[in-house]
Amino acid sequence: MxxxxxxxxxxxxxxxxxxxxxxxxxxxxxxxxIGTVLIQNQAxxxxxxxxxxxxxxxxxALGLFDMYHTWWFMTILAFLMLSVSACLWxxxxxxxxxxxSRKPKLTEKSLKRFHLIKRFSLPATSDISAVQTAFKKHLNxxxxxxxxxxxxxxxxxxxxxxxxxxxxxxxxxxxxxLIGGWMGAHYGFRGNMAVPEGDSENxxxxxxxxxxxxxxxxxxVRCNNFSIEFFPTGMPKEFRSxxxxxxxxxxxxxxxxxxxxxxxxxxxxxxxASFGDGGSAITVxxxxxxxxxxxxxxxxxxxxxxxxxxxxxxxNFTNFKPYNVENMADPGKPKVYHDLxxxxxxxxxxxxxxxxxxxxxxxxFVGPKGDDRGSFIMVSKTGDAADYKPVSLGLDLSDPxxxxxxxxxxxxLQAINKPSKQANLMAFRKAMNEVFxxxxxxxxxxxxxxxxxxxxxxxxxxxxxxxPVLSNYKLHYxxxxxxxxxxxxxxxxxxxxxxxxxLCIMFYMPHRKLWLIVQSQDDxxxxxxxxxxxxxxxxxxxxxxxxxxxxGDDFASLSEQAPVEE
Amino acid sequence: xxxMTAESSLSSKFYHGRWAYLRFAAYFGGILGIAAMAKxxxxxxxxxxxxxxxxxxxxxxWGGTGALACSGLAVVASSIKxxxxxxxxxxxxxxxxxxxVLMVILATIWAQFEPPKSQxxxxxxxxxxxxxxxxxxxxxxxxxxxxxxxxxFAPESFIGxxxxxxxxxxxxxxxxxxxLRWHESYLFNMxxxxxxxxxxxxxxxxxxxxxxAVYLTLERRYQAKAMGAFVMTLVAAAVFFAIWLSSVxxxxxxxxxxxxxxxxxxxxxxxxxxxxxxxxxxxGAGMAYLFxxxxxxxxxxxxxxxxxxxxxxxxxxxxxxxxIGFPAFTLATILGAAWxxxxxxxxxxWDPKETWALIVWLTYGxxxxxxxxxxxxxxxxxxxxxxxxxxxxxxxxxxxxYLSGLHSYGHxx
Numbered sequence: 011m012x013x014x015x016x017x018x019x020x021x022x023x024x025x026x027x028x029x030x031x032x033x034x035x036x037x038x039x040x041x042x043x044i045g046t047v048l049i050q051n052q053a054x055x056x057x058x059x060x061x062x063x064x065x066x067x068x069x070x071a072l073g074l075f076d077m078y079h080t081w082w083f084m085t086i087l088a089f090l091m092l093s094v095s096a097c098l099w100x101x102x103x104x105x106x107x108x109x110x111s112r113k114p115k116l117t118e119k120s121l122k123r124f125h126l127i128k129r130f131s132l133p134a135t136s137d138i139s140a141v142q143t144a145f146k147k148h149l150n151x152x153x154x155x156x157x158x159x160x161x162x163x164x165x166x167x168x169x170x171x172x173x174x175x176x177x178x179x180x181x182x183x184x185x186x187x188l189i190g191g192w193m194g195a196h197y198g199f200r201g202n203m204a205v206p207e208g209d210s211e212n213x214x215x216x217x218x219x220x221x222x223x224x225x226x227x228x229x230x231v232r233c234n235n236f237s238i239e240f241f242p243t244g245m246p247k248e249f250r251s252x253x254x255x256x257x258x259x260x261x262x263x264x265x266x267x268x269x270x271x272x273x274x275x276x277x278x279x280x281x282x283a284s285f286g287d288g289g290s291a292i293t294v295x296x297x298x299x300x301x302x303x304x305x306x307x308x309x310x311x312x313x314x315x316x317x318x319x320x321x322x323x324x325x326n327f328t329n330f331k332p333y334n335v336e337n338m339a340d341p342g343k344p345k346v347y348h349d350l351x352x353x354x355x356x357x358x359x360x361x362x363x364x365x366x367x368x369x370x371x372x373x374x375f376v377g378p379k380g381d382d383r384g385s386f387i388m389v390s391k392t393g394d395a396a397d398y399k400p401v402s403l404g405l406d407l408s409d410p411x412x413x414x415x416x417x418x419x420x421x422x423l424q425a426i427n428k429p430s431k432q433a434n435l436m437a438f439r440k441a442m443n444e445v446f447x448x449x450x451x452x453x454x455x456x457x458x459x460x461x462x463x464x465x466x467x468x469x470x471x472x473x474x475x476x477x478p479v480l481s482n483y484k485l486h487y488x489x490x491x492x493x494x495x496x497x498x499x500x501x502x503x504x505x506x507x508x509x510x511x512x513l514c515i516m517f518y519m520p521h522r523k524l525w526l527i528v529q530s531q532d533d534x535x536x537x538x539x540x541x542x543x544x545x546x547x548x549x550x551x552x553x554x555x556x557x558x559x560x561x562g563d564d565f566a567s568l569s570e571q572a573p574v575e576e
Numbered sequence: 577x578x579x580m581t582a583e584s585s586l587s588s589k590f591y592h593g594r595w596a597y598l599r600f601a602a603y604f605g606g607i608l609g610i611a612a613m614a615k616x617x618x619x620x621x622x623x624x625x626x627x628x629x630x631x632x633x634x635x636x637x638w639g640g641t642g643a644l645a646c647s648g649l650a651v652v653a654s655s656i657k658x659x660x661x662x663x664x665x666x667x668x669x670x671x672x673x674x675x676x677v678l679m680v681i682l683a684t685i686w687a688q689f690e691p692p693k694s695q696x697x698x699x700x701x702x703x704x705x706x707x708x709x710x711x712x713x714x715x716x717x718x719x720x721x722x723x724x725x726x727x728x729f730a731p732e733s734f735i736g737x738x739x740x741x742x743x744x745x746x747x748x749x750x751x752x753x754x755x756l757r758w759h760e761s762y763l764f765n766m767x768x769x770x771x772x773x774x775x776x777x778x779x780x781x782x783x784x785x786x787x788x789a790v791y792l793t794l795e796r797r798y799q800a801k802a803m804g805a806f807v808m809t810l811v812a813a814a815v816f817f818a819i820w821l822s823s824v825x826x827x828x829x830x831x832x833x834x835x836x837x838x839x840x841x842x843x844x845x846x847x848x849x850x851x852x853x854x855x856x857x858x859x860g861a862g863m864a865y866l867f868x869x870x871x872x873x874x875x876x877x878x879x880x881x882x883x884x885x886x887x888x889x890x891x892x893x894x895x896x897x898x899x900i901g902f903p904a905f906t907l908a909t910i911l912g913a914a915w916x917x918x919x920x921x922x923x924x925x926w927d928p929k930e931t932w933a934l935i936v937w938l939t940y941g942x943x944x945x946x947x948x949x950x951x952x953x954x955x956x957x958x959x960x961x962x963x964x965x966x967x968x969x970x971x972x973x974x975x976x977x978y979l980s981g982l983h984s985y986g987h988x989x
Contacts, residue, residue: 028945028949028950029950031942031945032942032945032946032950035938035941035942035945036938036942038938039934039935039938039939039942042931042932042934042935042938043931043935045926045931046928046931046932046975046979047979049979050926078926150658150659150662151659151662191924194922200921200922241765241767241768241831242698242765242767242768243698243768243830243831245830245831245833246833246834247767247831247834248834248837249834268834269834269835269837269919270834270835270837270838270840270918270919271918272918272921279921281919281920281921283921492920492921493921494921494922496917496922496923499917499923502913502923503914506910506913509906509910510903510906510907510910513902513903513906514903517899517902517903518664518665518899545899545948546896546899547892548798548889548892548893548896549797552798
C-alpha cells in the first residue's frame with residue numbers, strides 16, 4: 011500500500027511521462043476527426059432527420075454537435091496542459107544545469123559508448139598544445155574548455171549549447187497558446203448582426219450550444235451603404251459596407267469595410283461576413299389565372315405579407331436577389347454560368363390550396379441565341395429550396411400584350427365547336443388580328459405563337475387562383491457583420507512566436523559536442539576524437555568525418571611523419 | 577564522404593562563404609523591402625496589380641533599398657563576428673533563392689511566347705503558353721521518376737545523373753510556369769490578376785516542385801539517390817492528378833473570390849506546401865526504408881540493395897525531411913490563423929481544414945516525440961511517416977473533396 015504523497019508523486023511522474031504525451035496527442039487527433047466528419051453547429055432538426063431519434067440523442071448527450079466545446083474535449087486539453095507542465099517542471103532544472111555544465115573529462119569506459127570516435131597515434135615529437143591548436147583552428151565559433159588529469163589532456167568543444175532552450179520554448183509555447191485560447195473563450199465574444207442599409211444595430215447574436223445568445227454592444231453600428239462589385243466574368247469581386255459607429259449618441263467614426271479588411275473600434279473588430287436583402291421595395295403583378303384577364307399591381311416589401319381580400323390568398327415575400335447566377339450546362343458538361351436576373355421568393359397560402367414556395371424571375375428566359383422563351387418560375391412543393399423545379403410559363407409576362415393575346419386566343423378556342431389543327435390555327439389568327447389588328451402583326455410573331463400555344467397547355471393547369479410575378483424592385487440590402495473581441499489573441503500570437511523560434515532552435519541548432527583527448531604514451535601521443543550530437547546525426551557525422559580528415563592532414567604536417575589512423 | 581570537397585572550387589566559392597552570405601543578405605533585404613512596400617508604401621499594395629507593382633520602378637527602389645541596407649548591415653555584422661561568413665543558413669538558403677531568380681528569368685523568357693493580345697480570350701485559355709510549359713514539366717517529371725526507378729536496377733552514373741537533372745529541369749519548368757500564370761492572369765484582365773496559388777491545379781504544380789526541390793536538396797547533400805525512386809513516383813502521381821484536373825477544365829485562371837483577396841494568401845499557401853512537400857519526401861524515405869528492410873529480411877542478396885542508402889541513413893533522412901516540414905507547417909498554420917483572424921473574425925474556428933491541419937501537426941508532433949524523446953527508430957517510424965503522409969494528403973485533398981467548410985475554395989467539382 012502506497013502512502014498518499016507517494017501516490018501523488020507517482021501520478022505526477024506518470025503525468026509528465028512521454029508515453030502519456032504521445033497518447034494524449036493521438037487521442038486529441040482522433041477526437042478532432044469526429045468534429046470534422048460530423049458537421050458542427052447545424053440546426054438540431056437537421057441532425058434529427060439525418061441520424062434518427064436514437065443516434066440523435068446519443069450524439070447529443072455526448073455533445074458531438076458542438077464537440078470542441080464539450081467538457082470532455084476540454085478535459086483532454088487540460089490533461090495536455092498538465093502533462094506539458096509536469097514535463098517542464100521535471101526537465102527544465104535538469105536542462106538548465108546541463109546547459110551550464112561542460113565537463114571536459116571522459117573516462118575510457120564512457121568513450122566506448124560513443125557512436126562517433128576516431129583515434130590517431132602521433133610520434134613522441136609532437137607538441138600537445140600544437141595538436142590542440144590544430145583542433146581549435148577548425149572549430150570557428152565553438153566554445154572550448156580544457157582540463158588536464160595526469161597524462162590525459164582533455165579539450166571539450168561545444169556548439170549550440172543552448173539547444174535545450176528550444177525544447178523549453180516550444181513546450182511553454184503550447185501552454186501559452188492554450189491559455190490565450192482559454193482567455194479568448196472566457197473573456198472574449200464573437201457574434202453576428204444584420205444591419206439594413208440606413209438602419210443601426212447594437213445587438214449581436216451568437217451560437218451557444220444549441221441555443222442562440224444575445225449581447226448588447228456598448229456602441230451601435232449604422233450601415234450607410236452596402237455595395238457589391240463584380241468581375242467582368244460576373245463573379246462577385248468585392249463586398250463593401252460603409253459603416254458609422256455611434257457611441258453614446260455621437261457619430262465617432264465612419265469607414266468602409268471589405269472582406270479581409272476589418273474595422274477596429276474599442277478593441278472590437280468588425281468584419282464583413284455576409285449580406286442579404288434588407289427589405290427591398292418590390293412591385294408585384296398578381297396575374298389572375300381564372301381567365302378574367304385581371305392583373306393587380308401591388309407595392310410591398312421583402313419580408314412582408316400581402317393578403318388578397320377577394321380570394322383569401324396570402325403571399326409572404328421571403329427573399330429577393332438581384333442576381334441569380336446559375337450553371338446552365340447539362341450535367342457532366344463544363345459549367346456555363348449565366349445570370350438569370352432578379353428573382354423574388356415567396357410562400358403562397360390560401361383556402362383549399364396546398365402551401366407552395368415559388369421563386370419568380372422578373373425577366374423572361376433568354377435562350378443562347380437571344381431568343382425570348384417566356385417567363386418562368388421555380389416551384390417547390392415541399393417548401394425546401396432543394397426541391398425547386400423549373401416551370402416554364404410560355405408567355406413573357408413582362409409584356410402585357412402577350413397576356414392579352416393569350417386571353418383572346420382562349421376565347422377564340424372556346425368558340426370552336428370541332429377542334430382540329432386547322433380550327434386552332436384560325437383561332438390564333440383571329441386572336442392576333444384582335445390584338446394587333448389585321449396585317450399589323452409584329453416581326454417574329456412565330457415565336458409568340460409557339461409560346462402562346464405552350465401557355466395554353468400550362469397556365470390553366472396551375473393549381474393557384476393567382477400567380478404573383480415580380481415586375482420591379484428597388485434594392486435595399488442588409489450587411490451581415492461579425493463583431494469579435496478576443497483579449498487572448500495577442501497571448502496566442504506571443505505563444506506562436508515562441509513556438510516557431512523554439513522549433514527552429516530545436517531543429518536547426520543542435521547541441522554538438524566534440525572531445526579531443528590527448529594522452530602521452532611512451533612511444534608518442536594517443537589522440538582520441540569523439541563527437542556527440544542530440545539531433546541531426548546525419549550532417550554531424552559528415553562534419554565529424556570531415557574534421558577527422560582535416561585533422562589527419564594537420565597532424566601529418568605537424569610531425570612530418572604520417573599519423574597512424576586506426 | 578563529404579559532398580563539398582567533390583565540388584569545383586568555383587561553385588564552392590559561389591555557394592559558400594562570403595558570396596553566399598552577401599547574396600543571402602541581399603535577397604533577404606530585397607524581400608523585406610518588397611514586404612515593407614506592401615505594408616507601408618502609399619497605394620503600393622493593390623490586390624490585383626501586385627506583380628506589376630513589384631516589377632515597377634517603385635518596387636525596384638523599395639526592394640533595392642532593402643537589399644542594399646541588409647547587405648550593408650551584413651558587412652558590418654561580419655566584420656564584428658567573422659564566423660558569420662560561414663553561416664549555415666546562408667549556405668542552405670541561397671541555392672533556393674538563386675533558383676527562384678532563375679525561375680523569374682525563365683518566366684520572363686516564356687512571357688515572350690504568349691499569343692498576341694487579340695487572341696487572348698478568357699473563355700478559352702488553351703492557347704496560353706503556361707499550358708505548354710506545364711506539359712513539358714509533366715513529361716520531365718514522369719521521365720525523372722522512370723529514370724530513378726531504372727537507376728535502382730541499373731545503377732549507372734549516367735542514368736542517375738539523367739534522373740537528377742530531369743528532376744531539376746522539372747522544378748524550374750514548374751516554378752517558372754506558375755510565375756508565368758501570375759503574369760497571364762493580368763493579360764486576361766487587370767482585375768482578374770492574382771498570385772498563382774489560388775486553385776487546386778496551381779497548388780498541385782507547386783506541390784510537385786516543392787517536393788522535388790526538398791528531395792534534391794537532400795540528395796545533393798547526402799547522396800541518397802535510391803530514395804528518389806520513391807519520392808519522384810509520388811511526384812509523378814501528383815502530375816497525373818494535375819493532368820486529370822486540367823482535362824476536366826480545372827486548369828483555367830479564374831478571378832479570386834473576395835475572401836482570398838489578401839496578401840496572406842501569398843505567404844500562407846506556399847509556406848503550407850513547403851510542409852506538405854517535405855512530408856511527401858519523408859514518406860518517400862519511409863517507403864525506401866520499408867522496401868530495403870523487406871529485401872533484407874528476405875536474405876539481403878538482391879542487387880538493388882547496393883544502390884540503397886543504409887537503413888540508418890534512410891531513417892535519418894526521413895527525420896531530416898520532417899525536420900524541414902514540421903517548422904514550416906507550424907509557421908504556415910500560424911500564418912493561416914493570422915489570416916483567419918483578419919478575414920473570418922477569429923484565429924481558430926474549428927473549420928475542417930484547420931482541424932485537419934491540427935491533426936497533421938499532432939501526427940508529426942507525436943512522431944518527433946516518439947523519435948527524439950522515446951528513442952524509437954526504424955520500421956515503426958518509417959510506417960509513421962507513410963501514415964503521416966496519408967493524413968497529410970487527406971488534409972490537403974480529402975478535406976476539399978469530402979468535407980465542406982470555410983476553406984472550400986479548392987473544391988473539386
